[in-house]
Amino acid sequence: GRYLATPFTNGLAATHQIAVGGKFMGGHKFTVGPMENGQITCDDGPILQGFPSEATCGPVTLNYNGMGKLVDDAQSKLEKHIVHFDMPSMKLHIQILRWANHLNVKITMPPQATGMDGSCGNFNGNAIDDSTEAITARMGGRVAMGELLFRQAVSTSGAVVKTIADCVQTVRQHAIDLCQKNMQVGAQQVLMDSCIFDVCFGGDQYAGENGLAQLQ
Known part of the structure; x- marks a missing residue:
């Protein structure tokens, strides 16, 4: 995921873009950005340009519609634009809610036998080691350039972290x-x-x- 501040978050980062790729995608790459300054792509080409619409990206089935549960009820009066990413072979479903300048993302999947870790934690049932500090200590603060799925890296301000x-x-x-x-x-x-x-x-x-x- 890519996290950037928005005009409404007082300098705090929100999810701005999500990218899914790797061996389990058969070498394909899927990305979603917000409504105003992002797009939906497969292998860097635009898809799901209609609403509602459906498509595939490698082994993944994609549906773009207004069906899904909101993370924040305060946004219930706004029109919903939701991308559904389905990969039955892995029992993986990703729901991506696109707003004007940020995303809400919900990932549903079983634990992986080989282990897993990331921005959402390591899925070991212990929320204590899913704090920002713990995740950063395990994984570092940024993705290595050789593993980056986004086309470009984003520079950071180096501002002092608030507590x-x-x-x-x-x-x-x-x-x-x-x-x-x-x-x-x-x-x-x-x-x-x-x-x-x-x-x-x-x-x-x-x-x-x-x-x-x-x-x-």
Whole structure:
């Protein structure tokens, strides 16, 4: 995935583009970007240009329509543009919701016998080692150029990383109250901290998104 700030995230990164490729794709590459400044491609050629529409990319079946569950109910009044990526042989389904300048992505698949890891964690049932710090420690902060599926790398600003400690106390308390309301009782602290951070620097709507993520 590629993560960039949007005009509405106060400098925080949101998912801007997703690329899927590798041996399991038979050498093919599939990418999706947002509505205003992205496109849907297979092997760098545009596909799914109609709405609704369907296509294939190597072994994958693709459907582009308005059917699917939203991550954020605050966006329920907006028209939905959702790409469905299906690969039955791997029991893999990816739902990609395209918004004006970001994406919401939900990946459904069984654990891999050889192990797995990435931005969403390592699927070992332990949310504690799925924090940003833990994932970065295991995998590094950027994809090596030789493994990059995007056509170009994006430069970063090198800005100082914010922590919960940088959140103004009154805003932090509001975030704590809101996250406690939206998260299930007994939520692991790493999930609660993630919710508090997102609300502090992104906005109240992220409390609902973190609550939904906890249920998945």
